[in-house]
Amino acid sequence: MEICAFLNFAGNCRDAISYYADIFGVEMPEIATYGDFPEENTDYSDVADYVAYAELNIKGNRMCFSDVVEKPVIGNNITLAIMSNDSAEIKDLYEKLKPESVLLMELSETSWSQGFAMLTDKFGISWQLNLCCMPIQ
Numbered sequence: 174m175e176i177c178a179f180l181n182f183a184g185n186c187r188d189a190i191s192y193y194a195d196i197f198g199v200e201m202p203e204i205a206t207y208g209d210f211p212e213e214n215t216d217y218s219d220v221a222d223y224v225a226y227a228e229l230n231i232k233g234n235r236m237c238f239s240d241v242v243e244k245p246v247i248g249n250n251i252t253l254a255i256m257s258n259d260s261a262e263i264k265d266l267y268e269k270l271k272p273e274s275v276l277l278m279e280l281s282e283t284s285w286s287q288g289f290a291m292l293t294d295k296f297g298i299s300w301q302l303n304l305c306c307m308p309i310q
Contacts, residue, residue: 177235186224247297
């Protein structure tokens with residue numbers, strides 16, 4: 174069994190996919206649009222260019238993406254957490270995510286981690302970066 178993050182957007186999914194592909198250093202995926210899947214009883218002509226499905230493979234973890242026809246409500250009920258033993262990796266992700274994000278907690282030592290940060294990116298996605306076992310260099 175696999176549990177993966179599935180992120181919904183309101184028409185700006187391609188931008189988000191490109192942003193995360195760049196952040197994580199992975200290739201842009203194939204993107205299926207609503208126009209690729211015409212439904213007999215549903216008219217998607219207004220959203221034919223919206224992303225119906227795409228996924229990024231980030232170090233063996235699948236992250237799925239879609240635009241939704243109804244505007245999603247951005248909330249605080251989910252956070253994507255990156256757990257790593259590699260201080261350079263955490264620091265690099267922090268520096269890449271930091272611009273255009275709301276910084277909730279700078280990358281710093283806590284009682285549970287030698288490097289922890291929280292931020293909300295320009296798409297409203299909340300992130301926690303957690304250095305599991307090593308000091309920040």
